[in-house]
Amino acid sequence: MILTIIFVEDYLTKSNIDEAENNLLSQNTQVANQIAPFIGNVDNEYTYRYVEDIIKQHSFEYNSRIIILDPQNKVLLDSYDLLNNQKVSTEEIDDALMGFDSANIYVHDSKYVFYAAVPIIEHNEIVGSSFITSSADYIFSDVGEIIDKLLLIFTAAVAVSIFISILFAQIISKPIEKLTDSVQHITLGKYDTKVDISSKDEIGELGDAFNMMTTKLSQVDERRKKFVSNVSHELRTPMTSMKIVSDTLLSSPSWDEAVYREFMQDINSEIDRLNKIIDSLLYLVRVEKDDLDLNYNMTYVNYLLEWVIKTIKPIADTKNITVTLIAHSKIQIQLDQEKIQQCLLNIIGNAVKYTPENGKVWIELIEQKEQILINIIDNGIGIPERDLPFIFDRFYRVDEARARKTGGTGLGLAISQQIVLLHQGRIEVSSNVGEGTTVSIRLPRK
Ligand SMILES: Nc1ncnc2c1ncn2[C@@H]1O[C@H](COP(=O)(O)OP(=O)(O)OP(=O)(O)O)[C@@H](O)[C@H]1O
Ligand SMILES: [Mg+2]
DSSP states (O other), X not given: OHXXXXXXXXXXXXXXXXXXXXXXXXXXXXXXXXXXGGGGGTTSHHHHXXXXXXXXXXXXXXXXXXXXXXXXSBEEEETTSSSTTOBOOOHHHHHHHTTOOEEEEEEETTEEEEEEEEEEEETXXXXXXXXXXXXXXXXXXHHHHHHHHHHHHHHHHHHHHHHHHHHHHHHHHHHHHHHHHHHHHHHTTOTTOOOOOOOSSHHHHHHHHHHHHHHHHHHHHHHHHHHHHHHHHHHHHHHHHHHHHHHHHHHSSOOOHHHHHHHHHHHHHHHHHHHHHHHHHHHHXXXXXXXXXXXXXXXXXXXXXXXXXXXXXXHHHHTTOEEEEEESSOOEEEEOHHHHHHHHHHHHHHHHHTSOTTOXXXXXXXXXXXXXXXXXXXXXXXXOGGGGGGTTSTTOOSOHXXXXXXXXXXXXXXXXXXXXXXXXXXXXXXXXTTTEEEEEEEEEOO
């Protein structure tokens, strides 16, 4: 706006001065033309009066001073009657005597004046010059008025835009303030805080995303609390057993050595159990890391399955359970050997563990277009339908009492599922109580 004002002021002043100078020159030419025929005769009293009348009339009309000079710069006539017969020389008069129209603006005592001179020509000869001076102050006061008006308009515009900006800033900042408040709530641990932003713009979207985030946060927090309480519970059970056994031993000074031995064996097996829980937990934490890198290798799944079966065979033999691998072709895919082995050990281990003596376990390896399918089928005790949705949860066991006897921690399936998910695969279980269980693992070929 300031630049505009500077530009407008400059432009208006220049164009007004040009226009005024041109006007002055054309008025001056009129005067010169009118008096040209009489200039040679001004010595004559009547002619002099006649010419004097003309210039005084024009001088009055144009509100300016008119001076008529001869070619030697001598003043023949002055409408103000002050310079008669004196010599006057200005740049404009010199120009006029050489035949040019000439006009300029000057400052005298901080007042603006125009000087304009034109030649007086009679019979193609320069017989003198007509010189006009007139005040130019009005030009600057006119431009000043326009600039004042512009300033007023611009000030009003600035005031209105500031007002609108403040208004908009408040409309925008209100929801952001709400968000800030909610973030502070979350910092205090209130994870299920929700913001109420109804606008349909980007801020509204941010509000929705924020609410989704807090929902997720509170779920994670809920899971974390449950996990901690489960872990404490799982660790406490063996501790309690050991405490009871050791208290009993300490309560009497003289037990039989056989009793000591038996009790110490109990303590020993509880320590084993504790170790198993801690190992499994650490492994689970490791595979649940967000940025876990899998160590992919091209692997024959057939050989991997054979290795797992060989490892489990001694346990299966004690219950006279047959473990059979059914594979029609050799299949090779990219996978993290150590992790998939761990997963298969868990699941085939379960099939053997939860199948009574003389049972059967089949492992089918099936090649499909985009994926490979491994079915682990047993004819064991099965899983009740109401437990199926939970068996992948950490520490979940269908029959707590039996699980304690078999040494199950309830972490095996949680770990297995996480490993399959890390490989972008899927794991599913179907089961009928008393008939058996099928666990299906699907792994992508690429
Ligand atoms: N093949 C199966 N037949 C019957 N029940 C099963 C079978 N596989 C798993 N389950 C049930 O699912 C529960 C969870 O299995 P998971 O492997 O996670 O734990 P676990 O076997 O008890 O302990 P862990 O594997 O850590 O030794 C088991 O306790 C068992 O009740
Ligand atoms: Mg298991």
